[in-house]
Amino acid sequence: MRPNSVTVVSPSESGGAGKSDAPVMPEVHEDAAYQPNAVFVNVYDIMKSNSWLWSVGLGVHHAGIQVYGEEYQYGRCEEGTGVRAVEPRHSPPHIFREQFNVGQTQLSAREVQDLFASFQRRELWLGSRYHLVKHNCIHFAHAFCEALLPPEVRVAQMRMAPPSIYQSAYMEEVEVNGRRYSLPVLIPPHVDRLGNYAAYFLPESALQMLDSIDNPFRST
Numbered sequence: 001m002r003p004n005s006v007t008v009v010s011p012s013e014s015g016g017a018g019k020s021d022a023p024v025m026p027e028v029h030e031d032a033a034y035q036p037n038a039v040f041v042n043v044y045d046i047m048k049s050n051s052w053l054w055s056v057g058l059g060v061h062h063a064g065i066q067v068y069g070e071e072y073q074y075g076r077c078e079e080g081t082g083v084r085a086v087e088p089r090h091s092p093p094h095i096f097r098e099q100f101n102v103g104q105t106q107l108s109a110r111e112v113q114d115l116f117a118s119f120q121r122r123e124l125w126l127g128s129r130y131h132l133v134k135h136n137c138i139h140f141a142h143a144f145c146e147a148l149l150p151p152e153v154r155v156a157q158m159r160m161a162p163p164s165i166y167q168s169a170y171m172e173e174v175e176v177n178g179r180r181y182s183l184p185v186l187i188p189p190h191v192d193r194l195g196n197y198a199a200y201f202l203p204e205s206a207l208q209m210l211d212s213i214d215n216p217f218r219s220t
Helices: 050-055 109-121 137-148 150-162 194-203 205-211
Strands: 038-045 061-067 070-074 082-086 094-104 171-174 179-184
Touching: 038 082, 038 137, 050 179, 070 109, 082 109, 082 137, 094 150, 094 205, 150 171
Parallel strands: none
Antiparallel strands: 038 061, 038 094, 061 070, 070 082, 171 179
16 A cells, blocks of 8 residues: 555564554654644544454554645545545544544645645546555545655654654654655554455455445435
8 A cells, every 4th residue: 555665664573562463653742733734644434343353453444634624535436536625533424433643744724725636636536546455545645644744844753753652653664865764654554454455355245345335425
């Protein structure tokens, strides 16, 4: 789901202690999280059985990116763009599960609106191009998050944050001005774990069923 140039390192691989395979993300830095330019990843369950799947490290998830009081998502539709703005933490029929603070964008609210409009114009994000495994809401969330928080911004913010915030985080490597840095991942690994492995372990009928469920923009 992520660019191949990015290396994700788990706490256990980097020497950190962990009680289970469930990822531990950085805690929200309270002062930063209350700023209007704070960027959040909002994660939703798309089926009721997720509570059990969650306990064993799996789950079927929908995700959106929240900033400046709006949440931006990608989903299937027959015509036009699949990129929409919705009320934060409200994406029926999906059920809100959790939220992660991933940084503070340096873009203004107006610039974020322009960015949103540019994503809507891209053929890549047409609703008809949505695919449960190969091109989904989590791919969009990662791309939009990267546009809001380019590597140089994330590096600068990490340097200013207390080191304890990142001690148990899953990390990825990025390059800025010829130097490599380890940063907390933008999208928690468990959010797209099923998407990464679904094509290998689930029959086509199951994929089609999940595909029909994971649609935040269908008529109710």
